Amino acid sequence: MPAVSDADLEANPYVEDPPTDFAPVEDIDEATAREQADQLREAVRYHDHRYYVENDPVIGDRAYDALFSRLQTLEAAFDLDTEGSPTQRVGGEPLDELPEVEHVARMGSIDQGGDEAAVREFDERVRDSLGTDEVQYFCEPKFDGLSVEIVYEDGVYQRAATRGDGEVGEDVTENVRTIASVPQRLRGDYPDYLAVRGEVYIPREAFTAFNRERVERGEDPFANPRNAAAGTLRQLDPSVTAQRPLSVFFFGVLDASVDFSSHSAMHKQFPEWGLRVCDRTAVVDDIDAAIDYRNEQLDARDGLDYEIDGVVIKVNDMAACEELGSTSRAPRWAFAYKFPARKEETTVRDIVVQVGRTGRLTPVALMDPVEVGGVTVSRASLHNPSLVADLGVDIGDRVRIKRAGDVIPDVVEVLDDDGDGHFEFPATCPACDSPVERDGPMAFCTGGLTCPAQRERSVEHYASRDALDIEGLGEKAVQQLLDAGLVSDPADLYELTAEELADLEGWGETSARNLVGEMDDAREPPLADFLVALGIPEVGTVTARNLAQEFGTFEAILDAADDGDTEAFEAVPDVGPTVARSIVDFFEGEGNRAVLDRLLDHVEPQAAEETGGDALDGLTFVFTGSLAGYTRSDAQELVERNGGSATSSVSGNTDYLVLGDNPGQRKQDDADDHGVETLNENEFEALLERHGVL
Structure with missing residues (x-):
């Protein structure tokens, strides 16, 4: 496959100031479509290179999107061969599992340490082994991501695999194909065969935005960018991977039909082939300069858009590396000089508002990952708008974190308030735009089950052990039903069919029939369980049982709520004015009532059982x-x-x-x-x- 010349690019109409008004596909013939698709592929590759490798785009995002969309349209309309096409980034068919693949060369780990003495011992071993006092080192950041092997043949992307045990990894070819900074075809004078090593990561800014979306949807955020990248790369559905903001840095050759004289020469060559590298590298003349480089990166780490947890110091000369060789687990020519873990102090990158099942709005700080009590955390609860105001915390502030009860991280103090961001608690719900009401220090969405965040969480709660205890409807299964559009509120659970369920990934006919059977068994729930399942704020298992015993039937409870009779509810043990008001407000909510009416088409709550006597009366x-x-x-x-x-x-x-x-x-x-x-x-x-x- 010949390389594209500069002359070809200059003649390509979609490289500079590209037109974005295209003729309808039905008005062009196949030959014209093929020619235009070839030009668009080369143009998109060129723009990818300018954006991801050179950090110097020549067109705007809208123009790029128009070119990419046109290429997709042509390939689909004329059934064009898409091997190596940039459009393959959008994701292929879901996989049943990730198969294993043997690496072309061992992907070893690197000896590491956090003490300067260990680095100097490494340098002494290198100089003694080479018989010289002058050793040049190539220094680069140690990325906190997921290492992968990527293979190109004749310049075309072939496959990718995770590191695994160093000998065998997981085949993630289709997932890595979706990463925009991984070229589908190399540029320039590339070798016939090239197996490179790269680090897949999520940029810090994109990670914060991604976690913000998860929190606002009521999902738990990822703990740190590395976990997010690893989980994304191992998705069985490449289309899911394509929607997540992965990127990559290339830093090594595992095997190739070309030789390099030094690591610095390799680093210089990679961008000419379209392989993205980090620009924070350095060639130094001794270990003292390498240690200085490490300290400079430690000072700079908080300002980078990617996580690093140290630096890698490599003997620059490849012939010297060959002479030094490797142990059974690691090369003798490289050492990772680790940073100390961040402890307790970190920077707030964003503040988002999470909508709970009962409509309570909780501000959450998304932070640079920090170690607290031996656990790395990247989020902390700010609990309520009053606490945000009392702390005076804003986006960009340096804060101190502690783990309340050794479990939940809290922001306890603002150390430096020079951040340039500002957080203002919203007047409307971020999930449904309903007005927010304040109750003392707390804030609540007034949307009820018309709020998608509350509605989705209500489905999980409805099936939970404390409520109707529906086997087969755990958190993961509920989320799958929500994502598939089969369920939007608890009433939809009763309308599921075995055929719909059996089509979902990981489901079979047996599990589908079992769940439908579980839902049939849940059509006549005990009254107390049904009250818990509704998710009425302030009504837990004890209060629900007391309500069931006092009122006897769901109709009686509903009648009292419709009459606004808070006194009737206050007469129930363990129910005070606040809980009584909460019960009435829940049943008065228009969205709640709509879902309830649909539920009652499928469900008949059973009257409470008579008590067994008064043996414990008064206790x-x-x-x-x-x-x-x-x-x-x-x-x-x-x-x-x-x-x-x-x-x-x-x-x-x-x-x-x-x-x-x-x-x-x-x-x-x-x-x-x-x-x-x-x-x-x-x-x-x-x-x-x-x-x-x-």
Whole structure:
């Protein structure tokens, strides 16, 4: 396949100031279409090179998009051969699994360390082995991404594989093909055969934007760019990979029909072939200069648009590298001088607002990844708009992070407020544009189940263990149904067919039939479970059971809500004015009522069972921790069925706190404060026996 000459590019009408008004495809013949497609392919490759490799585009995004779209249209309309075409970036057919592939040469790891002494020991070993005191080093950033092998034959992209164990990796050919900075065809005077090593990563700015979209959709963000890149590259559906902002730097040759005299010569040659390299490299004359280079990159790391976790120091001369050789796991001519992990202090790159299942709006800080308590985090809750104001945190600020209870990261202090960004809490919901209401320090979306974020989270909650406990509808399965457009609210679950489900990736006829059967079994749910499943704010399992026992039927609850009778709800144990108002507001919401009406076309909530007597009348229990003989829900139901009350918090009205395994400390402290008697599980059962319950 001959290379394209400069003269060919100069004659190509789509290189400089390209026209974007094209004749309809039905008005041109196949020969014209082929000629135009060839020109467009070369032009798109040229523009990719200017944008991704030279960082110097000559046309705008709209013009580029028009050229790319026209090429896609021609290839589809005239069934043109697309091998090596830039249009193959859009993603191929989904795969059942990623097959394994053997590398053309071992992809070894590199010896590494974070102490200067270790770097100097490496230098001493190199000089001793080569018998010289003068060694030139090639220094480059150590990218925090995913290493891949990419093979070109006759200049055309052939395949790609992850590093794996160094000998065998996963075949990610179709996924890597979608990365815009990976050329489908090399430029210039390229070798007949070339296997190169590159690092796939997500640019920091794109990672922040990507996480912002995930948070606003109610999804968990990725912890760091490396995890996001690795997960994206291993997607079974290349079209998903194509939608994510992956990029690549090339930095090594695994095998080639050409030789290089030095690493610096290789680095200089790569861009001429269209292979993107990092511009923050240096050739230095001794290890002192290499250490200085490392310290310069450490100072610069926060300002880069990609994550680096150190630098790689390589003997520049290839003949010297050959003489030094390798151990069984790593080359003797390279060393990775690692940076210290970021600890507790980091920079806020964005602040986004996440919409919870109940409509609560929570501001979330997206940050440069930082180590806190041995865990790397890149997001932290700001909890509510009042806290944002109290902290005075803005985009670009340097902040201190801690993990609340060693689990949830929080922003606790602004260290430097010189950031140039500004965050203002929205007046409308970011998911549905409904007005935002404030309740003390909290903020809530008023859209209810008309809000897509709340509606989607409500589907997952409806099927959860605490609600209707529908087997086969975990978080991953629910998200798949949402992404496929088969479900948008809980009522849609009852309209699923086995045929629709069996067509989804990872589903078969058996699993599809099982889920349809599970939904049929959930058409007559217990009243308390149905109330929990609706996701009424402030109504958990205990409150739902109390409502079911007090009102008996769903119709009675609905009648009280329609009448705005908050007093009727306040008469229920464990329901105060706030919860009563929340119940009435939920059923008054127009969007909630529309979904509920559809649900009731499929569901008939069963009236609450009569209590088993009044053996525990006047006694109030609170449970904490895990019980061996009961679920906590069963224990609470047993108490209520026999005339007692089961509440969620300890107060002066509580008679007993029942302690299971790993009990909550706060409830125990509250029991001490109020003089509440505590029981272990055996003592609880003994009490039930004394009252004739067991």
